[in-house]
Amino acid sequence: MLKRHGHETVLAGLVVIALLVMSFQSAQFLTTGNMLNQGRLMAEVALVALAMTFVIVSGGIDLSVGSTMGLCAILTGVLWQNMGLPLGVVLAIIPIIGLICGLFNGFLIIRVGMPPLIATLGTLALYRGLAEGISQARSVRGYPEWFAGIGQGSILGLPTQIWILGVALVLAGVILGLTRWGRTVQAIGYSEPAAHFAGLPVNATKYAVYAVSGLAASLAAILFVSRVSTTRSDMGTGLELDVITAVVLGGTSIFGGRGTIIGTALGLVLVQVLKNGLSLAGVRGDGTLVLIGVVLVLTLVAGAFMENRVRR
Template sequence: MQQEQTQVNRKVELANTETIQNKIHLRKNLKQYLGSLGLLIVIIAFGIILSFMTPVFLTETNLINLLMQSTILVTLALGVTFVIITGGIDLSVGSIMAVSSAIGLGLIVYQHVPVIVGVLVMILIGAVFGLINGIFITKLQLSPLIVTLGTMGIARGIVLIYTNSANVGPVPNSFVTLATGQIFSIPNLIIVVAVLALIAHIILKNTVFGRSVYASGGNELAARLSGVRTKTIITLTYVISGITAAIGGILLTARLESAGPTAGTGLELTVIAAVVIGGTSLFGGQGNILGTILGVILISLVSNAINLLSVPPAWDSLVQGSVILVAALLDVYRRKFLISS
């Protein structure tokens, strides 16, 4: 009788614990989406102000151009979101984008391999670089900052050697169609990126892998003791980041109709800033795809404003650096005043 009562008490305790955990998880999700709503309000307000400053802003051509410019950044940011949620960082995405697109397109143009083979090679190169990052970080216990900084230099060196510092082209017609084609008046690039974002959202929010990503970033030791293979999970996030970087290279190649050795230079910092502004914590365990997309749109709006208002190009770096600093301050603010409350 006493054993039965003990078992009942344990079940009640487990149920209470699960209820508390569900409430905490629900509260965190609510705060994240409230943060995204706040960011959306900022974007709308900035757009209204910009529309008064220049009548060109609300034209269809400019808005489509704004979305098209955002597609590459969003694609890279999707993978980096996974990495940063685990508490990592990836500085190599810009270089991975360049080396994968240049070598893949080179095979298509110079070796005349089928387009699909060249595209698969691009994705494979991105995955391999991501795997290298993950293995060095998880197996050898090296800093993600140092590892991805190293692979950033290696990838950039490879593409400079392979291309002899010259652009690779011309691209096949299928690439041109990807960049210029439309479905129901919506550009193909926007549709492709929207599908990728939806897939990333589903993986993060509705799969065991996604929950393991959050657990690994929130408390790696606790996640490992709970049975989560944290090293495998973290490695896979870098593989995902490498793949999305390669896909970004494919989309950029389609837009520019060539693959250049300098593609993506400096883009990694902009990507990280967009992800953090979107609500993903640099300390890990927090973040969502919707916030990342909004972060990218805000940064794209800033760049668009610089162009429309004829701000001297020299100011662009100043603005981008300021945005990155604001992103870091926002992350600290969220952790101190929103998440901990």
């Protein structure tokens, strides 16, 4: 257990330590109210990070998730307010838009053969540009109350997001760890030619992985718009940094082939604990940005050293 899940064990230990330190720092930290609220706040990043785990395990990367989220957020507002579509219909269209964004990334990477990094860097600019162009930097407000219920309401005393996150977490964990499809994703990330020669559906799987990433970003957009009750074109800016940090922190190899959903979940919790704890301790948001950067780099350095030792 320790040998196979060494990284996750260490990470779980770190989470516990961080929780203890933060709860001594501030009395408000370890309260049920605060914990539930943190769960609400981290939902958008978490949804995208679960999908990103598949992308990175498959040996790819998706830098466009923040822009996809921005575009979907803007379209929610524009389709509803400017085009006059019923909000219920809009909520059905937005996930399709997210899927299309993801499939287009897949097209560029699989069909055209672009490196994932550069393809999604391009669509990062393109999707954000579309969001800015379509919205002309105008924000949309005045959403109906039932819609705000998704992002601000509760079911059986728990915030809606916790339920959604719980389902997504279990689903992603089972798919990546226990199904044939999940193993295919890992095989592709470990060695794409080998997966190809083993007769695995490499291209179809990669398309699906990027499509799911886009879909997750669109769902995050709906949650976010509903939670803050406004739409702006800069929504989701820098999301990719938070997401990639959580995934890499969770022990997923940036070279692909190896990673777990539990790891990503722990990575997400650690980042959120640090963010929340620091803000309760009076550190401003930009200070936590530094911390996230440092944590990301240190994790990678530690991972690189461990890998070198294993190889030797």
